[in-house]
Amino acid sequence: MKKDNKAVIYWLLTGCFLIFIMVVIGGITRLTDSGLSISNYRLITGTIPPIGDQEWQEAFDLYKKHPEFHAYNNHFNIEDFKSIYFWEWLHRVIGRSIGMVFIIPFLYFLIRKQLTKSTIKKCLILLSLGAFQGFLGWYMVKSGLVDMPDVSHYRLAAHLVTAFITFAATLWVALDLIYPNRKPANKPMRNLIFGSYIVITIQIIYGAFIAGLKAGLMHNHWPLMSEGAFIHHTVYVLDPFYKNLIENPSGIQFIHRILAYVVVFLIFAIWRKSKNFTLTVLQKQGVNALLILVLLQFTLGVFTLIYQVPLWLGVAHQVGAFFLLTGMTFTLHRFSR
Secondary structure, eight states: OOSSOHHHHHHHHHHHHHHHHHHHHHHHHHHTTOTTSOOSOOTTGGGSOOOHHHHHHHHHHHHTTSHHHHHTOTTOOHHHHHHHHHHHHHHHHHHHHHHHHHHHHHHHHHHTTOSOHHHHHHHHHHHHHHHHHHHHHHHHHHTTTTTOSSOOHHHHHHHHHHHHHHHHHHHHHHHHHHSOOOOOOOHHHHHHHHHHHHHHHHHHHHHHHHHHTTGGGSOOOSSSSBTTBSSOGGGGOSSSTTHHHHTOHHHHHHHHHHHHHHHHHHHHHHHHHHTTSOOOHHHHHHHHHHHHHHHHHHHHHHHHHHTTOOHHHHHHHHHHHHHHHHHHHHHHHHHHO
């Protein structure tokens, strides 16, 4: 039986799709402030939501014991609680589903000897990333159940970025199987794309910081942070200064704004530099897609800020980041292989 066959590719791409859905639902969970509605973690029994009035009341009573209820939601009734419980429950169920979709087919392909040694090693790394992502989800939620009514923005960033990295790594392995023929890499383009990839990853981290600190609800002007100010005075109020870069909502928003310009510039530089080379069809399509995606993402970011993060725009902006990273992963692969 042929190893690394089409079934293996479809399996990996299915995993990519499920991670995408996970990120979308995660964005909705965050924007609806649903992430702390389930304050315990039960791997098996947690798959089934409360059934009947008594179980719902018990779940609601447990939620009432934690800081978020007392700080923000002490006006909630049971129906309000059910609405936020749903999104966190769905987010967790999809996470468990991804685990099953990865593990069961992997064992099947392993037993049937349909994976090469190289692919087995790569898949073990993917499984480790998935397990670590699940741990980070629990670790993130835990930070909002003790003293603070919100999760740590550091843990939120780690949780989100690990999801993006897991997706990118899974897509990369799938692309290795889809395009098995190797050609010499275009090193100048590859290096520029890789450097841009790092900057986009940093931008995604700062996007998570924005979300965790609700920094998108302030300075809702563009291109200035406020009327008449490109840099608002609150950007540098903390001492020591470095805290403004990682803990000050105003400072973090300013960095996110500046990095947005940097990302657009870098993608344009990739597009412009590509004109100096003879490209394959897929390379050309990848570069052109990047230019379209980054302009769309930049526009979504501006409107998300101006309109103070409505649900659909907040989710669209996160999805835009996901698509941009997908385009970067595909393009980097085509210029590396």
